[in-house]
Amino acid sequence: MTLDAGHQGTAVITGAASRRGIGRALAARLAAAGWALGLLDIDPEVERAAEELRTEHGVDAVGAVADIADPASVDAGVSAFEARLPPVTALVNSAGVSSPVPFSDVDLATWERVMRINATGTFVVCKRVVPGMADRRYGRVVSLGSTAMQNGGGTYSKSVYAASKGAIEAFSRALALEVAPSGVTVNTVAPATIDTDIMGGRITDDRKPAFLSQLPVGRLGTTRDVAALVEFLVGEDAGYITGATYNVNGGLRIG
Template identity: 50%
Template sequence: MSVSDKTAIVTGAGSKRGIGRATAHTLAAAGWNIAILDLDEGSAKDAAQEIAEQHGVQAVGIGCDVTDEASVESALAALDGSAPPVGALVNNAGITSPTPFLEVSGEEWDRIFAVNVRGAYNITRRVAPGMAERGFGRIVFLSSVSAERGGGVFGGVAYSAAKAAQLGFTRALARELGPNGVTVNAVAPGLIDTDITGGALEGERKQELVAGIPVGRNGRVADVADLITYLCREETGYITGATYDVNGGSHIH
């Protein structure tokens, strides 16, 4: 059994400077075939083409709205016929919101939970049975330091609550799927230089944020992608239900 005969799904990996795309590249370099599911079908296909060319693996990009069960169903149906069985799932698709709690609308609250929590449910619920049946699976959730320290970086209460929900999801699912050879872990990045944080990482604001990070810099997407790829290895079968912090020491607990 080797990862070269399995597919890793990475959701929300269309963005050129995001953690998702970096993770897809790093998984491909480790021999995984890749399926990129993104709301923006064009960027999903672009990422898949780039990965196939650079790493010589099978890569497919599919437009998918993770919040919509029918969209997830059709994306995975397209995948079923065209790629090896799914061995890993990286629940990376997410949206943030800095809105203060006293101003957040019910609609915005629901939208944050729809993408971060319900979206992860929709796709995990669909791929987990196959993993359990085949006796091998690696599921990784992209949570956030906001879930652990209670916001305060970019995310407000809605975001922190949704990312904390992912941690409970991770732990309970790890218990349930462990006997089937499926591990479930979470990664909680701190300040990572991506398109989401890009604008905020300038000038004084950047100096202020970096001043609170013991290693003296903001994180890079590779810092997170390498860890996710490690958690997806066949050899990493005795780590499950864990949350890994990737924050340069800005939050130590």
């Protein structure tokens, strides 16, 4: 499959409702580049996000309220996209939740909630979308991992979050091998300290020094930093890249 000039196909993005989130920033960036968009989020704000992108960029965009860990909910949302949009050529698993609770205090309910949304949600959405890509012999999948997985936690996120992101990265690498012969690539982007609400709300002036002290580049990451890399990975030019993890971490982890 080769995309027509000036037409990028449809990108499905999970977690695209939050105005300060990576998913929303990516949706705006892809809309500006001419992508059609299918946006999934449990927050009804996702429908307004799609409407704003249609108005501002003149692209086809559909928002669907869905619990990404529930197959029936995801199927309904993706079916709505398939009925109204061009074939899906990219999937970005951006939805996620964090947990700042240390292992000594965390309970099973928190473990199950974080794993269900982050790891199971990624699996469920891939299970619904990737087979269609494989049938069409073209597709790009990018899932958000985290430097917290590589470092065993972070300034805000602890063991449960790190484990869920480890599951995403391992799953992505295995899936990459399985679907590579079908023209589908699967990669992971691992951000570090990005100023989004997943960091427990805004990183205010009083919270900022704790984060900056770990960052060699001397600044917090932005949603734009992450979205720019994801835009490349979902494009045609990234067809020889699969099973990789890309760090966007301001030097928090080297290598």
